Amino acid sequence: MAANPLTAAQVGLVSCETCALLSRPTDPAEPGYCPRCGGELASRHHHSIQYTWALVVAAAICYIPANILPVLATTTFTGTETDTIMGGVVLLYTTGSWPLALIVLVASVMVPLGKLVALTYLLVTVQRGSLRNTHDRTRLYRMVEFIGRWSMLDVFVDTFTIALIQLQPLMSVEPGMGVLFFAAVVVLMMIAAESFDPRLIWDAGTNREALHG
Secondary structure, eight states, X not given: OOOOOOOTTTTTOEEOTTTOXXXXXXXXXXXXXXXXXXXXXXXXXXXXXXXXXXXXXXHHHHHHHHHHSOSEEEEETTEEEEEOHHHHHHHHHHTTXXXXXXXXXXXXXXXXXXXXXXXXXXXXXXXXTOOSOHHHHHHHHHHHHHHGGGTTHHHHHHHHHHHHHTTXXXXXXXXXXXXXXXXXXXXXXXXXXXXXXXXXXXXXXXXXXXXXX
């Protein structure tokens, strides 16, 4: 069998997280700064797993009221009605706005839940020292990091809906508590994705070789 390829850490290289430049610092304990962009270099994030777990658990707790509490309260001359995220999806679909309903469903339900599951999977496999699917797990992390910028889409849709309806006579819309919890989920998941160090995925193989080498 072919030997496992060397990692950057094994050959004394540090990757800049800003511009992705590989540098060879003179002192591995204090890598210093990137010679190209000036960003601070770090071989690993300190307490990455603990911070990421705390943020993921907090986001999971906020995810429940974000989907249970109303996100919009519509007031007309007949009374006030409240809608949750799923209630809004059903309403948009039944009124013929199925493309918008699909966008809200994906951005508000599927994406946050998918990110929670993906980060939990990455944390569990890293802590267990899994050697399998390192490339796939790295791609999964990059995907989670990429789609994070679209997670606020539902908040933008709610804001647009509020601004649109406020122009109508005898009708007003106000955001509900669910929007605050949903925004908290989005922010916590974005910070969790940033706090997770994907280089830990590759450390399991290095540590296993050190133990059995």
